[in-house]
Amino acid sequence: MIDVHELTKRYGDKTAVDRLSFTVKPGQVTGFLGPNGAGKSTTMRMIIGLDAPTSGSVTVNGRRYAEHAAPLQEIGTLLEAKAVHSGRTAFNHLLALAQTHGIPRRRVDEVIELAGLQTVVHKCAGTFSLGMGQRLGIAAALLGDPEIVMLDEPVNGLDPEGVLWVRHLLSGLAAEGRTVMLSSHLMSETALIADQLVIVGRGRLLADTTVDDFIRQAGRQDVKVATTQAERLRALLSGPGVTITATTAEELVVLGLDAHRIGAIAAQHGVPLYELGQQTVSLEEAFMDLTSDAVEYHSAPADTAARRAA
């Protein structure tokens, strides 16, 4: 459990995190979302005490991080920035961290295997690719067999195989009942794995909700249906509170009826369907709508306009 309360961090006259409050609940996967520069990394650094808050407080399992007897056992962290001496081998890096806690060497070997680092474990960390470096960071995060795992942009820069590996690892950790907090600027990626969402922009809390609720509220609940008899189906589905738009000659996007109901109506009237499904593409769009006012670095106006129109 991570409890962030009115957390604020100012650098000079710039406010990176602004009276942020949220809770990461035990046994859940919490996605920590926001555009670049929203204050996600700063918040995570404050959670483990690397940065001191200007005001407000944050506790991990009921205490300030530094007050724990074995902090690595409470929460394992992967930060975005590299946190390893480039001249030290992966094994010695993990061993030195383990030794601070009296974590046995056996556990070091375990996390090496878990992270798939066996073949490079005696190479200097400075020679590692981005993916290997990320695996080493995750191995370090798991050293203390922590209750909470907090990862800052864990899939950033990884190849598809690495992304898949991280996703499986995180689902595995969640399945074991561990608390997982991961930050990302990608809504679609996060929605695949998270239960809970904490969305920030410009250091402020924009939403603290579940993935399901976010989809329900944000997604327009569009259903895409493709049929050879588009005109006929359109007439059948029409009614109060139902909006139907045609995207192509054989495709309709229906708002106001769920896929279940549409399928039933089509079957009842013998209209052949060859595609029927809830639209999920609007997720990223909804996220952008929510955060568009809080984006730190706007892209060119033309681009933004195109995105809005899409």
Place this chain on the structure above:
Amino acid sequence: MTTATATAPTTTAAPARPAYKVTWLRVLRSEWTKFWSVRSSPITLVTALFLLVGIGAIASLTFDPAAAPGGNDGPPITDGAISLALMGTIFASLAIGVLGVLVSAGEYSTGMIRATLAAVPKRLPTSWAKTAVFGVVATIVTAAGALGAFLLGAAILDGEAIAMSLGDDGVLRVLAGTGIYLGLVGMWGVALGALLRSSAGGIAVLVGMLLIVPGLSSLLPASIADNVTPYLPSNAGQAVTHLNQAADSLGPWTGVAVFAGWVAVTLVAAAYRLARRDA
């Protein structure tokens, strides 16, 4: 609660989570591992030993009894063979000091400090442990190097008028003192690296204070220089590395105490910065 030492096998099949705990001893062990697992440590230590023993050997070999006694440039004859044998101390001090800076500043330049402080969020133990590990290693290694340099020099100069043996008055004090001085230089390097969080900055200040500032102090008016010069870090610290003290020098152990004071003040400043500033 502290059953989980690194050597003792722990909870082989127990379902309960092992009770890990950060302790001073464990932080020391971690810093020990960190020190020896970076290539620059053994390389620079060997370099320091090589400078200490090698330069001493060259100085002893090239000693010319006919030229030395009346010469202006030679070492004071009263210090005899030991001053020749330890001619490399200044060069070794640069190697040791630079390694000290790298040990602490390297954490910042590579980002390792974030992992270190995540593991030991109370922070200060890492700083003390790092300083202690390197201080002890540097003291022991360089004291052994000084002994080696002396024995080599004694063998080379055997039969000369200035020859000395281990049993001579003050010889052991000078050899141990050389180790203590170089150990303190190493700890000062660690403190400067941690205070400035920069290898280049730490090395510049260290070299400047050890080598350049003492020379500059001769530019001061004599009345001021006489009161300042003996207290400068290298002047104070090196008093113990000479058999006989020059007239304007501090006593050997007073000198060590003054230099240790410089190191302590820098360490406290570094600790303050570590505790207060974002990493």
